[in-house]
Amino acid sequence: MSIYEPTKWSNEQEPAISETSLNHLERGTEDAHSEVEEIAIGSVSVYQALATDKARFIYGATQDRIGGIKAHITIDRSSEEYTGFLNSATILGEPASITDLRASDNLPGMIKMTFTETVGTMWYDLFMDGELIATDINSGFRYWTVGGTWTFQVLGNNFSGAGRGVYDSGTAKAIPTEPPAAIDDFKASDRLSSKIVFNWSDHEDAYDFTIYEGTTPVVQDARPGAHIITIEHSGVYHVVARNRLGTTTSNTDEGTALGIIPDAIVDYAASDDLQSLILSTFSYVPQPAAYDLYRDNIMHRPGIRSGTDIPSLGGTWDFKVVARGLDVSRPSNIDVGTALPANYPPSAITDFVASDNDKLNITISFSAATEAGKYDLYVDGAMVAEHVYSGFIFTSPPGTYDMHVIAVNDKGSTESNHDNGTSRYAFTAPPVAIIDFVASDDLTNKVSIFFTPTGDAVRYDLVSEEGMWATDVRPGDVFQAFEGTWLFHIMSINLLGVSHSNTNEGTSNAANSVPAEVTDFNATDTLANRVTITFTPSTNAATQDLYKNDMLVATDVFSNYVHLMPGGGPDDFYIRSINLKGFTNSNHDDGSSIVPTEPPSEILDFMATGDDLSVGALAGEVVMTFSHASGAASYDLWKDNVLETVGVLPGHSWKTAVAGVWTFNIVANNEIGSVPSNDDIGSALEAIAPPIEITTFAASDSYEGLVVMTFPQEAGVAYELFQNGTSVANDIDDAYEFAVPEGTREYYVEGVNAAGTITSNADMGTSEGASNDPGYINNFAATDNSTVNITFTWSNTTNALGYDVYNADKGTKVLDNANSGDSYVPGTYDTDYYYVLALGTENDTKSNYNQG
Known part of the structure; x- marks a missing residue:
């Protein structure tokens, strides 16, 4: 689609329309272009466009969209003239800001833009160093360019304006001059359960990688570290690298996904020559497992490692190790172990x-x-x-x-x-609800929370209308956020239930300047498979992202954030502080991690939200909380003993559209092995979908003193009525009657539920003025009182000058200037239909017919 460029064409001149100067070529657009263009660029309003060729304008305006804007026509009831107006039909207000733009840093001759598309946006414009370079883009857009680094911004647009977006720097590597270099180190894993992980060297000369099993693509748009989830399976894999000059196929490698039942340990050994100790050694199995030591078939120590010294009085016993898997446990061989008697009493312990x-x-x-x-x-x-x-x-x-x-x-x-x-805690009942929760509304790019803990909860979570905001929060916690307002509350949790606090709105105010620079950033270099970062948060940043070697590795991080990485380094780390005004980079610091010598430690505090559908369940999600395991390089989420999601972190939200109850756990992984956490039951309520878009809203034009609204109504959605952009009624239903003085006005409704808000199409509605004609009588009755007369009754109506009663069958007047209750003597055995005529100044109205 081409870029729209105003042609400065005005009335009675030829339109300068071409594929490069106008991006809307629908049928009829040329005929409408004169007035529509002037209106669209704001030089002339529709109502001031006096020279409009109405016939041509009406034809063009009846098209669905003109330049992304709907044109409507109505007929003025007094002049019978056509009146046109422009409206964004289903969109009111500027689009939401794009707060998660990411411009790539490692692709050759190209920068890829990714962002979350926002509700209420018609199209997106891409700016580079402040200049518009592309329009009508979407997330995933590829900007082809020479090598270099620039600052990008994406703006969302609709008829009301443009939503601001964050800035992000993007880097394109040099344009390739030949196909991608040979890849001869492609590797597929063969010791992992339910997944296969792929790795290779990225020479930064390919913009796309596809992994194949034989001739079947299994991962597209892949990067090193990509994976597939599969049941027990072996296959031969390779990767194909592609750039604009060609493709390169790597070496092949066999990859295997193992099952979940642990292999049996066959090399367990217990020492027999140590004083007061038994040393246990064994090989770790590749499947997820923790290791428990048994002595004479009785559990002696849970969660041991190979090389663990177990204190023991002098004696000899049978020992074995049981690999405790996700679903099945497997015992090792049995070995006799002996501890020699001690020579001296134990030394003192002074640090208990x-x-x-x-x-x-x-x-x-x-x-x-x-x-x-x-x-x-x-x-x-x-x-x-x-x-x-x-x-x-x-x-x-x-x-x-x-x-x-x-x-x-x-x-x-x-x-x-x-x-x-x-x-600390006894649980005899669910937590007492917090009643003093308050969220701040005076901070820049931040929201702080305050409440009094009740002391009977194991955890307090912060929840907004969008879902879980943060877990395990404390009074005084401060959360970075872009400009906005949210309705928050605290969910208190213990083993017997959940309680919800009062709700309170919290507002994050927009900053007026770029974030202050962070100058005390630090990255550790002494931990196994991890780097922990610390820094003082920027005073006005809405979010802070972590970069390693100029590559984005984590978003929305905080001080003491743990970045998981295999042993190695040093690598160059820094923090980027971001708000809608721009971004700043912190000082740089080298960080490295050491290679572990044993599997990760066992996670014992894993929790999933919702014990059942009535206790703590969230709509459409289950949130996982756990502490980091020592030595872990990654974490996987398992559901009902099936691998669900690879590479999760504490606070992970598992999304679901259906209600249900499941058993979850986390498996911590490193190069040596994988260790499952404790199990926990989690549940979710059915996800609530946003209201269905309304495109058939209609406002009536024919009622006296009121306008009737008709629209498709959806259960569970609250509808608010707007007149000329102002709210005039809440909680309305289909066929709602809105009393309003005579006139024509614009109406629409907004539908709201917990998942979102929609705005209907707009429609012009007219309330008629009062008429001088008498109203309609619908309760006229002719009653046989005797064998000689008939009595007529009715309710008088407004504006009637008098009433005459007629015999409908004979077409004759039987009573002149009658009153309700008057009687008439007909002929013998006459049975006819009658009606009453209400007399008006200009028109008369007949009542219903009734037999007498």
């Missing part, structure tokens, strides 16, 4: 700590004592558990307890220091 901030229990931690054979836990002076370990979780009724451990071996025992531990 019992937690007091856990939600449901008390976690203990301490350093190992030399030659300790076991540790026993004491609570208020009584032993409650033996063979405990640092990280052991003690479940108890709510309260505060005096706690310590005693280290024991064959030579004696040593008591640790004491520490009070507190188990």
Whole structure:
């Protein structure tokens, strides 16, 4: 489609229309172009276009759209003349701002634009360094160019104006001079459950990659790290790289997706030469599994790793490791292990700590004592558990307890220091609803929240009309946001139910300047498979994105954000702070991660929203919360023991259109293995769709003193009536009668439900003035009172000068200047139809007929 360029053509001149100067070539447009163009560019209003050739204008205006704008015609009831007006029919107000524009940084001779298309937008314009370079684009648009870096912005447009958009820099690599370079390191994974991951070197000379199994494409528009989800399956794969000069096919590689039942461990070994210790070693299985140690067929220690030293008194036992999978567990071979007696009593423990901030229990931690054979836990002076370990979780009724451990071996025992531990919450009922929730409305590109915790919830979540906003929030939390207003409330959660606080509107105000530069950005370099970033947020940023080696790797990040990456580096990191005025980049800092030597730690605090459809379920989504696992390089979401989504992060929202209850868990992955989290039940209510668009709204033209609105009404949608752009009635129904003085006005309705708002087409409606003609009588009756006369009755009407009664069958007047209740004596055995005539100054009106 070509670009619209005003031709400055006016009345009675020839139109300068061509494929390059006008982007609307519908039939009839030439005939309408004179007036429509002047109106569209704002030089002349329709009502001031006195020289309009009405016949030609009407013909052109009856087309569906002219330049994206609908033209309407009406007939003036007094002059019988045609009157035209322009309207965006189903769109009122400027389009919403585009806040997530991403311009690519790694494609040759091209920059790809991606963004979320907004409601109420007719077309999108692309600007580069402030100049319009393309119109009528969509997300995924490819801008072909030479190598370089520029700043881009996309504006959404409709008849009312243009919605502002964020800026983003995009980089095009050099234009290729030959087909993509050879790819000889293509690799398909063969040790992962229910998925195959593909990797290869990107030489940045291809703008597109497609992965094939044989001759069948399985992933299009792929990048290194792409994956497929599949049940147990093996295939031979390759990737084809493409640029404008040709294609290149990589080497092939066999990829395998494993099942979910763990392989049996066949090399478990328990030591027999250590004092007060049993050392367990084994090979990890490729399927998702945690590893539990059994001694003489009794669970001895959950969640162990190969190379774990288990304190033990002197003795010999049968040991094995059970690989605890998603659905099935597999025991290893059995091996006899022996612990030699200790030579000395255990050394002192001086750093014992019992937690007091856990939600449901008390976690203990301490350093190992030399030659300790076991540790026993004491609570208020009584032993409650033996063979405990640092990280052991003690479940108890709510309260505060005096706690310590005693280290024991064959030579004696040593008591640790004491520490009070507190188990905080008792659940006898769902949480009490919060009643003082407030969201701010005076901050720039931010919303802060305040409320008083009730103390009987394990978590507080922030919810808006759009769904879950944030999980595990605290009073005083501040959230970055673009300009807008939302209706928030707090959802309090414990194991027995959910409560919802009062609602309150929160507003984020637009900034007047670009974000302040972040100058204290820092990236870590000592953690396994991760880099943690810290920074002081920009004072007026609406969002902040993370870049690595000038490539976008995460959006809407925050201080202490964890970026997962395989061991390696250093890489160059920085933060980009963004608002609608522009963006700024922070200082740069190198970050690196170390290679792990064992699988990720087990996630024990995974939670999915909604225990069942009546407790905490959200509409159309289930939100996953969990803590990061040590050493994890990625996380996958599993539903009912089937891989659902690859590469999720804490706070992930799983979308669904149907109501249901499912069992979820998270599998943490790294190069060594995969470990499943605890299971949790999650549920969702049926997703609510936005109201259906209304294109057949009609306002009447023939009623005295009122206009009747007709439109298709949808259950669960509230409709608001607008007259000339102003709200005049709420909660109206189809066939709604709106009382209004005589005149012609524009009407439309807005439909609203929890999922969105729609605006109907507009229609001109006319309220007729009062008439001098007498009203219609519809209750005339002729009653046989006796054998000699008939009595006539009716209700008098407005504007009648008098009433005459007629015999309809004979066409004769039987009563002159009659009153209701008057009688008439007909001929013998006459049975005829009668009516009353209401007399007016200009016209008379007949009543209904009745037999007498």
